[in-house]
Amino acid sequence: MKTFYDCIPCFLRQALDAARLATSDETIHERVLHEALRVAAEMDLRQSPPAMAQQIHRAIREWTGKNDPYLEIKNRFNSMALELYPVMQGWMADSDQPLETAMRLAIAGNVIDLGVKTRLKEGEVRESILNAMSAPLEGDIGEFTSAVRRADEILYLADNAGEIVFDRLLIEQLKPAKVIVAVRGFPIINDATLEDAKEAGIDAVADVMENGSDAPGTILRDCNESFCDCFNRADLVIAKGQGNYETLSEESRDIFFLLKVKCPVVAKHTGCQEGTMLLTRTAI
């Protein structure tokens, strides 16, 4: 997906949020904002939004000297999700359709996206989870179920910290396929890294790999060789969240995307209302 004009104000807001998380030094906030304006003015709109965000967040790290401004927030949402986990395990145990229930919970967890909304409240996550069981899920669940059942090897592209705890419920339902969970190679916004995957216990239920990139999405030319091999080899790719959708929606292999639609640009691109729980796939 290309970058739309509406993404530009959002990048600037995100840059300012990240700069403030990294430092209280206002001169650095101003430098970051000016750098973001410069990047925005020179950008190539044919790039995806995460490619642009990648550039801006690199500048923020360089100028603030903070490698991971969202670390505290990531830890907070991991803890929160782990507290909710036993409750959700109970729902899973009671479910007649555990794959669908797990899909719904994994999509509900995608609300934990600090790129879209920095001041996300824990209550909003709880609300998303509570609504997940009854809210409409757009997409062909039967098609997804068949693809899962046919696959011997599934590559699961994680999205955010906290959210990855919810992903674990779905990953467990993908068996007997061998599941490989890919996380970002470096900290970027609140995207899940290897530490978050371990914190969520993903390594107990699947193989975990880093994709080698610091983009808040999956830019294949930026990922390491072992990730790309796995991406090309897997029978099925499941990609979580807007960042992975924005970077992979036009790829020429079959990918199922699971996401909560959280901004007007993705809403328009997918043809869904904001707030929609969405299962969609590449048009191949």
Add this chain to the structure above:
Amino acid sequence: MKTFYDCIPCFLRQALDAARLATSDETIHERVLHEALRVAAEMDLRQSPPAMAQQIHRAIREWTGKNDPYLEIKNRFNSMALELYPVMQGWMADSDQPLETAMRLAIAGNVIDLGVKTRLKEGEVRESILNAMSAPLEGDIGEFTSAVRRADEILYLADNAGEIVFDRLLIEQLKPAKVIVAVRGFPIINDATLEDAKEAGIDAVADVMENGSDAPGTILRDCNESFCDCFNRADLVIAKGQGNYETLSEESRDIFFLLKVKCPVVAKHTGCQEGTMLLTRTAI
């Protein structure tokens, strides 16, 4: 009030909104966005947000050839407010405290601010009006009442189209003082102009003057002489909305501001939550 970093993403969003209202030509949308990025990168943050918006909207008018992109929206909100007017007149007739009731309705009408929110729905205006009677009104109403009762000549700085219909209820309560209502000199966003004042019937209850400026606020050095004379001469100045607050809050004369707090920057500057109905005054 100076421009804060958080205003920048908001200006860009506003520029894009205005460009889209003015034309469907995407090449112009891109030019406007780039011009807005350039203005933002070179801006002097000591200027108020309306001074910056003034520059951006001038560029939009020049490039689109549209002098008044918000005309249709202004007419729509004028009509809507005029439809609600008889209901509100009924509330005024039933009120034991007509000055406070009129203040509340005038502040509620300040929700019609397309600079803050382009896709404002008519239902949101109705909700604002319905809540206006019971929601807390921050500020010293007694102080305001005394100032009104002491004044022989009151200058009332209108804010937006549609909203100016609600202002009429308050203007009628300011008698027996002579009231002069000032509107913008040229179309800017959805701010009220002479046409809107006439549409609202303000000319039947007060004198109406244009301030000579195309800023979405009151930048005194940009206003015409007769406006400045009146501003200096009036016993009392009442200023509606965020734009007038942002441009006049540090003036060295007594001004009462009536507004609905609608953005995080004004919320922080006034020390109020977003959504607050606020009466405040210059610190002199």
